[in-house]
Amino acid sequence: MKKQNYMSDLLIFLKNDCRMLFNLRFAAREQSVFKAVVIGVFAAAILAGLFFLFLDAFRFLSSLGGVGVLLIQHLFGLFFLGLGIMLVLSNIITAYAVFFRAEDVPFLLLQPVSRGTIAVHKYLESALLSSWAFFFIMVPFVSAFAWHQKLPLIFAFWTVLFSIPFVVFCSGIGVILVVLAVRFMPRLRGWVWFSAFFLCLLAFGFYDAFKGTGYKSDDVSFLLAGLVPGIKLASFPLWPSWWVSEGIMALVRERWDRGALLFCVLIANLLFVAMAVEFIGDRFFYGAWERVVSAGERAGLRRAGYGGLSAFTAGFLPPEYRAIILKDIRTLLRDPVQMIQGLLFFGLLGIYFFNLRNLQYHLLAPVWRNLISFLNLFSLATIMCSFCSRFVFPQISLEGHAFWIIGLSPTGMGRVLKIKFMLAVFIMLMISGTLMTISALMLSVPSYVLLITILVAVAVSFALCGLALGLGAVFMDLEQTNPVAIISGFGGTFNLVLSLVYIMAAIIPFGFICHEYILGGISRAWFAAGIAAASVWLAIITTLTAALPLIAGRRSLVSREY
Amino acid sequence: MIEIENLSKNFGAIQAVRGLNVKVKPGELFCFLGPNGAGKTTTIKMACGLLRPSAGNIRVGGFDVMREPAKVREIIGYIPDTPYLYDRLTPVEFYEFIGDLYGIPRRQVAAELEHSFEIFDLGQYAACLIKDLSHGYRQRLIYAAAFLHNPQVLFIDEPFIGLDPYTIRLIHNLLKRKAGENMTIFLTSHILALIEKLADRIGIIVDGRLTAVGTLEELRAQSLVQGSLEDVFLRLTRPESKEMQNEK
Numbered sequence: 001m002k003k004q005n006y007m008s009d010l011l012i013f014l015k016n017d018c019r020m021l022f023n024l025r026f027a028a029r030e031q032s033v034f035k036a037v038v039i040g041v042f043a044a045a046i047l048a049g050l051f052f053l054f055l056d057a058f059r060f061l062s063s064l065g066g067v068g069v070l071l072i073q074h075l076f077g078l079f080f081l082g083l084g085i086m087l088v089l090s091n092i093i094t095a096y097a098v099f100f101r102a103e104d105v106p107f108l109l110l111q112p113v114s115r116g117t118i119a120v121h122k123y124l125e126s127a128l129l130s131s132w133a134f135f136f137i138m139v140p141f142v143s144a145f146a147w148h149q150k151l152p153l154i155f156a157f158w159t160v161l162f163s164i165p166f167v168v169f170c171s172g173i174g175v176i177l178v179v180l181a182v183r184f185m186p187r188l189r190g191w192v193w194f195s196a197f198f199l200c201l202l203a204f205g206f207y208d209a210f211k212g213t214g215y216k217s218d219d220v221s222f223l224l225a226g227l228v229p230g231i232k233l234a235s236f237p238l239w240p241s242w243w244v245s246e247g248i249m250a251l252v253r254e255r256w257d258r259g260a261l262l263f264c265v266l267i268a269n270l271l272f273v274a275m276a277v278e279f280i281g282d283r284f285f286y287g288a289w290e291r292v293v294s295a296g297e298r299a300g301l302r303r304a305g306y307g308g309l310s311a312f313t314a315g316f317l318p319p320e321y322r323a324i325i326l327k328d329i330r331t332l333l334r335d336p337v338q339m340i341q342g343l344l345f346f347g348l349l350g351i352y353f354f355n356l357r358n359l360q361y362h363l364l365a366p367v368w369r370n371l372i373s374f375l376n377l378f379s380l381a382t383i384m385c386s387f388c389s390r391f392v393f394p395q396i397s398l399e400g401h402a403f404w405i406i407g408l409s410p411t412g413m414g415r416v417l418k419i420k421f422m423l424a425v426f427i428m429l430m431i432s433g434t435l436m437t438i439s440a441l442m443l444s445v446p447s448y449v450l451l452i453t454i455l456v457a458v459a460v461s462f463a464l465c466g467l468a469l470g471l472g473a474v475f476m477d478l479e480q481t482n483p484v485a486i487i488s489g490f491g492g493t494f495n496l497v498l499s500l501v502y503i504m505a506a507i508i509p510f511g512f513i514c515h516e517y518i519l520g521g522i523s524r525a526w527f528a529a530g531i532a533a534a535s536v537w538l539a540i541i542t543t544l545t546a547a548l549p550l551i552a553g554r555r556s557l558v559s560r561e562y
Numbered sequence: 563m564i565e566i567e568n569l570s571k572n573f574g575a576i577q578a579v580r581g582l583n584v585k586v587k588p589g590e591l592f593c594f595l596g597p598n599g600a601g602k603t604t605t606i607k608m609a610c611g612l613l614r615p616s617a618g619n620i621r622v623g624g625f626d627v628m629r630e631p632a633k634v635r636e637i638i639g640y641i642p643d644t645p646y647l648y649d650r651l652t653p654v655e656f657y658e659f660i661g662d663l664y665g666i667p668r669r670q671v672a673a674e675l676e677h678s679f680e681i682f683d684l685g686q687y688a689a690c691l692i693k694d695l696s697h698g699y700r701q702r703l704i705y706a707a708a709f710l711h712n713p714q715v716l717f718i719d720e721p722f723i724g725l726d727p728y729t730i731r732l733i734h735n736l737l738k739r740k741a742g743e744n745m746t747i748f749l750t751s752h753i754l755a756l757i758e759k760l761a762d763r764i765g766i767i768v769d770g771r772l773t774a775v776g777t778l779e780e781l782r783a784q785s786l787v788q789g790s791l792e793d794v795f796l797r798l799t800r801p802e803s804k805e806m807q808n809e810k
Contacts, residue, residue, distance in 0.1 A: 016655075020650040023652070106612055109612060110612065112663060112664055114632065290612075
């Protein structure tokens with residue numbers, strides 16, 4: 001009989017993971033060069049953009065003198081605190097997928113290894129999956145900080161040395177929370193908990209925004225005052241983020257004893273968290289997983305809910321439209337992973353918009369509010385762009401697998417494209433219209449900025465949905481059933497690039513004209529003429545971006561052999 | 563070797579298995595038959611320890627599945643109907659991975675690999691990624707890996723699904739041989755003609771309840787049908803269905 005050995009079992013898993021990572025070279029060879037180049041260029045552009053943004057912020061604070069210089073030192077700690085919280089939150093989502101939805105879990109549970117070892121293996125997988133974004137943000141911030149403070153090159157080494165255990169530590173907290181929550185929380189569907197969480201955050205933001213403030217000061221004081229509570233929190237010496245920021249700075253200043261002490265504190269806590277994961281995994285992981293797979297469906301309640309929706313849509317939609325729309329809505333709502341992803345896409349943006357007053361942005365000068373309003377529009381548009389790439393683009397390919405149902409029915413694939421376009425646009429209009437209205441109200445921008453941003457959001461909704469669905473039909477992939485694999489091909493990348501180009505072409509003219517008008521650079525008459533011209537430009541590019549791919553997609557679907 | 567007592571499993575309001583009692587002797591090839599949704603896969607998953615029973619007990623090789631899961635996992639093998647494989651490993655790497663998990667020395671794994679890959683004709687694909695293998699070859703790899711630690715009890719859910727006649731014959735003969743070597747095999751299948759030749763005893767489950775169990779002769783006596791296993795099965799599972807009987 002095999003002797004249980006936790007470490008050697010874990011090493012077997014890690015060796016297997018390394019082999020799979022090494023074998024990724026085969027998959028890399030199958031990827032298109034165009035896609036790799038586009039991703040590389042965009043990643044480099046984002047890194048460079050973030051670097052200069054952070055550098056600009058440091059220079060600005062430096063220009064303020066005493067307080068600003070002091071703040072720069074504390075910003076380092078605040079940055080790690082913020083990233084730590086983000087890591088815990090992102091791990092809650094990643095760990096749920098890795099622990100309870102991954103296909104390999106039943107296989108692993110049947111192997112002669114302890115459940116604690118499986119939990120630690122899954123914990124490391126979750127940490128790896130959720131940490132790339134951490135490093136993506138950390139590299140430009142830390143580089144800008146080092147550049148501005150003229151720190152030696154060894155600073156980069158100390159940062160990496162502290163960051164890796166910090167990432168794994170934060171991931172462990174997320175994992176522990178998820179496993180315990182799944183094991184012991186009363187049974188409700190995941191997205192109900194998630195929606196409740198978001199609603200609480202929104203309610204808090206709303207309350208905070210309108211509770212009133214007597215705070216009046218200049219713009220710089222707003223910025224500094226906004227940072228103070230965070231800095232106070234980040235300076236608490238029991239936070240792991242404090243050990244990281246202080247430890248790195250101690251080593252840079254060659255205070256070896258202090259640096260080593262803080263590193264040892266971090267490692268000791270990391271090992272404790274890893275032990276806790278193993279302990280909790282041993283005792284609760286199987287029970288939690290079993291609870292997820294044995295959860296009963298509340299079919300009766302659900303039938304009643306969807307029955308109402310079915311009856312409602314029957315009043316004004318033709319049967320084939322109703323059939324496809326109801327199928328799509330049901331499919332989306334019954335997939336908690338997709339629901340959570342969808343909520344994440346727009347929920348975080350909604351929380352941010354609701355908190356604009358909390359951040360005192362409505363008291364800023366008109367030129368700043370206008371700028372923030374258009375930046376918000378740009379954020380919304382890029383998230384819509386990601387949403388369309390992730391959810392709308394693969395729709396036709398996924399439907400293509402069911403061509404024997406829909407394609408051979410009197411509805412036909414051509415009409416499916418039209419119905420899906422209508423549904424996607426409806427959903428996008430609801431989301432974009434609501435979010436832009438919230439943003440404008442929270443910022444107290446002039447009514448013309450409100451109207452312009454909503455107009456652009458509406459146009460973006462039409463264009464992105466048309467582009468994603470049309471190209472999705474042209475580059476239909478019947479080999480794949482996994483939406484992520486569908487969007488990672490040439491068609492998905494092409495759609496993403498065109499979408500990004502479109503949103504820049506749509507937003508920049510309006511933003512520039514409004515900015516110039518508020519600064520007093522152009523007269524009212526020139527402003528009106530400029531907005532009219534930009535509107536014509538928007539109408540033309542929106543029509544072309546939405547209609548051409550849809551027409552090409554329809555032709556492709558009708559003439560295609562399945 | 564396998565003792566199932568008063569086993570029940572609920573999924574919310576749905577009762578998938580209801581008070582099941584089965585005993586399987588060492589070296590026996592026991593086949594579990596039943597219509598779709600009868601509770602076959604759920605029973606196998608409970609017997610492996612993947613699902614927790616709502617009521618009842620299961621002992622495999624003398625170990626209680628819920629109380630001593632680690633000991634049970636060491637003596638069993640399980641081949642699900644849609645098995646998980648690491649797509650980005652090669653068959654050789656996957657085989658070695660399983661060997662490591664069961665603590666089998668590398669030298670022994672290498673010897674078994676050569677033998678097993680020859681039996682299952684996997685040698686030509688040894689260096690391919692698993693994701694590039696056809697369904698049949700993936701199944702062959704799973705069987706090769708499942709036999710590596712020489713389990714005392716093997717659970718198989720739908721062993722012949724989607725396989726060509728050659729592979730079906732290969733697996734049929736292999737299971738027969740392994741049972742002859744005292745391996746206890748508990749399997750489910752819908753290919754009744756094969757089960758008729760393969761199984762030592764057959765259990766029939768309908769709506770989570772065991773309605774009949776025994777050798778083919780005993781089932782014929784219980785059903786009062788002197789035909790094939792298919793006739794016996796149809797009579798025992800759908801006695802009221804005239805349509806099914808008329809089709810014959």
